[in-house]
Amino acid sequence: MKRLALLVLVFALAFTGVVSAADTIRIGCYAPLSGDSAMVGKSLVDGVQLAVDEFNAAGGIDGQLIELFIEDDEQTPKVANNAVNKLIYEDNVIGIVGTVASGCVLSSMEISWDAEVPHITPIASGTSITHMGNPWIARTQASDELQAGAIVRYAVNDLGAKRIAVIFQDGDYGTGGAETVKAILKDEFDMEPVAYEQFESSALDVSAQVLNIKNADPDAIIIYTMYQQGALVAKKVRELGIDAPLMGCGGLTNAKLYELGGDAVVGLANTQTFFADASKAAPSAAEFITKFQEKYDGRIPDSNNAMSYDAMRIMIEGLKYSWEKEGSFVNTAIMEGIKSVKELPLASGTITMDENGDANRDILIIGITDGGGYELIK
Amino acid sequence: MVNFIQALIQGVAMGSLYGLIAIGYVLIYNAWGILNFAQGDMVMVGAFAVLVTHMRLGLPMWLAIPVALLICMLIGFLIEITAFRPLIDAIQQRRLIATIGIGIFLRNLVRVVFGADPYYFPPIFDNTPYKVGSLTIVPQNIWNMVIGFLLIGALTLFLKRTTMGKSMRATAQDREAARLMGINVKRSMSLTFIIASALGGLAGMLICPVFYVVPTLGTSMGNKGFSSALFGGISSDGGSMLGGIVLGLLEAIGATTISSAFQSSIAYAVLFLVLIFMPNGIFGKKESRKV
Structure with missing residues (x-):
C-alpha cells in the first residue's frame, strides 16, 4: 500500500514537471470546487480562465504565456491553507487568485504573506482582509465597507429613511457587515439603528427577530445576509405585515433569492458591482459580457464571474508592470503594479486600487422586479 | 403584550415540530438503547421525499405526502437492517x-443528487396570514401544532391499546423477557425504527413550506429535536413533545424579551440548568439509564 502511494506520488511529481514549459508564467488559482459553495467556486475559475485565455491568445508578455494551476479549497480554511501551500511550494506560482469565503482568505493569506507572493481575492468581502497590514493582498470585490456605505447612503439620502432597522446572520459576513453599517450610520449621519437583530445562519425561523423589528417601526430595513437567509427574512417581514422597503448587500444577489422569497423580495434593493445587461452596462462591462458569452455558450455572467475576471486582469497589470520595470517578474514589482492600477475600466467597474489593496469604484444599486428580474436603480 | 403573544404562537408552532423529531429519538432510544444521530437527517429525507413526489413527479399534495412517508419508512427500514441490526451486540460507541x-x-x-442550494416548497395549507386583532396568524403554523398534537395522541393510543404497540413497549422495557413471552422482538424493533423515521420525515414535510428544502436541514432540526428530547426526558414520549414546545418557547421569548443575539444561548443555558438539576429531564421517569 505504502509502495503504491509512493509510486503515485512519483508519477504525480513527474507529471507536474512535464507540464510546465520553461517560458510560462505560473499563476495559482484556488476556489471551492466541491461542497456547498461549488457553484461560486466554478464562477471564480471561469472568470479567471477567461482572462488567462484572452491574455494568452494575445501573445502574453513577449511570448510568455500564463499557465494556471487550480486547487480546490472546499470552503474550509484548513483545506484552503493546504491549497495555497501547494500552489506556492510545489507549483512554484508567482501570483495567486482566490478565494470565495472571507474566513478562508483570512487564514490562507497568511501563507502567501509569509512567502511574499502577490495574492488577489476576487469575491471575499470581509473588511479585515485588507486591513491587517498584509502588503501582499489585494481584492476586486467591493469590501463590506464600500457596500455598506453605499446602501446606507441610498437609504438615508435617496429614500429619506430616518428609522433604519438592521437584521443580520451570525458569522463573518453578517456580523462584520452589520457592524460596518452601524458605524457608518453613526459616523456619517449620527443615527443609531432602531433595531439591531441577529440570528443564526442555520435558523429555521426568524419570527422573534422580525417581531422586534416590527415593534421598532422602521422606515427602511437593511438585511445583511446571504440570499437564502435574506429570502427567509423578507418572507417573514411581509408575513408580519411590515411594509418598510428592504435592502442589503452583494450576498443577496442570486436568482435563488426570488425563487425562495417570491413576491416578498420584489422591490428589494442591493449593492452590486456588476449588472449583466450589455445595453445598460459601461462599455468595458459590455465587452466582458460579450466575451464571456462567446466562451461559455451564451451563459450570462454573474458578478462573481466579473470580479474574478477583473482579479486576473489586475494580476496581469502587475505582471506587465514588473516586466517593464525590472525585465523579469519580481514579487515586489508585481505588487507595486497591482496597487498602482488607476481608473482601469474593467468588467465590474472602473477600478482604482488603494494602498490597502482594495478596489475602489462606484457601487451600483440594483432592485428586484416582478418576476425575479433585476433593474438598475442607480 | 401583543408581541409577546405573537412570540408565544411562533414558539409553540416551531416547538411542536421539534417535539415530533424528539419523539423519534425517544422511540429509538427506548427500543434500541442508543441515540440515533441520523434522526435529524430523516427530517431532511422527508423534506426531499415530498419535494420529489410533489414538485418533481407532480403528485397532488394529498397523495404526495403519504407516498413520501412510505419512502421515509422504506429508507428508515434500510438504515435499520444495514447499520443498526448488524451492530446490535456491538459496544455502545x-x-x-x-x-x-x-x-x-x-x-x-442528497447533496450530490440535488445540489447544495435550497429549494422552494409551496405551502401545504393556506399560507396567507390573517389578522386576529393585531395578531398575525399563519395557518400553516396552526396546522403544524394541531398535527403535532394529534400524532402524539395517536402514537400514545397505538402504544397503549394495540397488541403491536404493547409488544413494542415490552421490547423496549426488556428485550430478553419480551422474547421469552413469545413477542417477535425483531419485528417490533423494526417497527419502532420505521415509525420513528416516519415521524422525523413528517416533521421535515411540515417545516419545508415555512423554511426550504435543503440538505443541511437535518443538522439544525436534528439538534433541536435532540435537545427537546433531553428537555422532556429521553424516556418519555409525551415529555419530549412538551420538551420541544419548551425549547421553541424559550427561543422565541428569549429573543424578543432579552436579545436576539443570545437566542440559542438562552435556550441552551436553560437546558444545561435542567440537566444539572433534573438529569432525567422535566418529565422523565427516574431510572438508571441516563444520557
Whole structure:
C-alpha cells in the first residue's frame, strides 16, 4: 500500500514537471470546487480562465504565456491553507487568485504573506482582509465597507429613511457587515439603528427577530445576509405585515433569492458591482459580457464571474508592470503594479486600487422586479 | 403584550415540530438503547421525499405526502437492517458512530443528487396570514401544532391499546423477557425504527413550506429535536413533545424579551440548568439509564 502511494506520488511529481514549459508564467488559482459553495467556486475559475485565455491568445508578455494551476479549497480554511501551500511550494506560482469565503482568505493569506507572493481575492468581502497590514493582498470585490456605505447612503439620502432597522446572520459576513453599517450610520449621519437583530445562519425561523423589528417601526430595513437567509427574512417581514422597503448587500444577489422569497423580495434593493445587461452596462462591462458569452455558450455572467475576471486582469497589470520595470517578474514589482492600477475600466467597474489593496469604484444599486428580474436603480 | 403573544404562537408552532423529531429519538432510544444521530437527517429525507413526489413527479399534495412517508419508512427500514441490526451486540460507541456515519452519508448523498442550494416548497395549507386583532396568524403554523398534537395522541393510543404497540413497549422495557413471552422482538424493533423515521420525515414535510428544502436541514432540526428530547426526558414520549414546545418557547421569548443575539444561548443555558438539576429531564421517569 505504502509502495503504491509512493509510486503515485512519483508519477504525480513527474507529471507536474512535464507540464510546465520553461517560458510560462505560473499563476495559482484556488476556489471551492466541491461542497456547498461549488457553484461560486466554478464562477471564480471561469472568470479567471477567461482572462488567462484572452491574455494568452494575445501573445502574453513577449511570448510568455500564463499557465494556471487550480486547487480546490472546499470552503474550509484548513483545506484552503493546504491549497495555497501547494500552489506556492510545489507549483512554484508567482501570483495567486482566490478565494470565495472571507474566513478562508483570512487564514490562507497568511501563507502567501509569509512567502511574499502577490495574492488577489476576487469575491471575499470581509473588511479585515485588507486591513491587517498584509502588503501582499489585494481584492476586486467591493469590501463590506464600500457596500455598506453605499446602501446606507441610498437609504438615508435617496429614500429619506430616518428609522433604519438592521437584521443580520451570525458569522463573518453578517456580523462584520452589520457592524460596518452601524458605524457608518453613526459616523456619517449620527443615527443609531432602531433595531439591531441577529440570528443564526442555520435558523429555521426568524419570527422573534422580525417581531422586534416590527415593534421598532422602521422606515427602511437593511438585511445583511446571504440570499437564502435574506429570502427567509423578507418572507417573514411581509408575513408580519411590515411594509418598510428592504435592502442589503452583494450576498443577496442570486436568482435563488426570488425563487425562495417570491413576491416578498420584489422591490428589494442591493449593492452590486456588476449588472449583466450589455445595453445598460459601461462599455468595458459590455465587452466582458460579450466575451464571456462567446466562451461559455451564451451563459450570462454573474458578478462573481466579473470580479474574478477583473482579479486576473489586475494580476496581469502587475505582471506587465514588473516586466517593464525590472525585465523579469519580481514579487515586489508585481505588487507595486497591482496597487498602482488607476481608473482601469474593467468588467465590474472602473477600478482604482488603494494602498490597502482594495478596489475602489462606484457601487451600483440594483432592485428586484416582478418576476425575479433585476433593474438598475442607480 | 401583543408581541409577546405573537412570540408565544411562533414558539409553540416551531416547538411542536421539534417535539415530533424528539419523539423519534425517544422511540429509538427506548427500543434500541442508543441515540440515533441520523434522526435529524430523516427530517431532511422527508423534506426531499415530498419535494420529489410533489414538485418533481407532480403528485397532488394529498397523495404526495403519504407516498413520501412510505419512502421515509422504506429508507428508515434500510438504515435499520444495514447499520443498526448488524451492530446490535456491538459496544455502545461503535453503534453510536454508525448512526453518525449514516447521517453524514444521507446528507452528502442528497447533496450530490440535488445540489447544495435550497429549494422552494409551496405551502401545504393556506399560507396567507390573517389578522386576529393585531395578531398575525399563519395557518400553516396552526396546522403544524394541531398535527403535532394529534400524532402524539395517536402514537400514545397505538402504544397503549394495540397488541403491536404493547409488544413494542415490552421490547423496549426488556428485550430478553419480551422474547421469552413469545413477542417477535425483531419485528417490533423494526417497527419502532420505521415509525420513528416516519415521524422525523413528517416533521421535515411540515417545516419545508415555512423554511426550504435543503440538505443541511437535518443538522439544525436534528439538534433541536435532540435537545427537546433531553428537555422532556429521553424516556418519555409525551415529555419530549412538551420538551420541544419548551425549547421553541424559550427561543422565541428569549429573543424578543432579552436579545436576539443570545437566542440559542438562552435556550441552551436553560437546558444545561435542567440537566444539572433534573438529569432525567422535566418529565422523565427516574431510572438508571441516563444520557
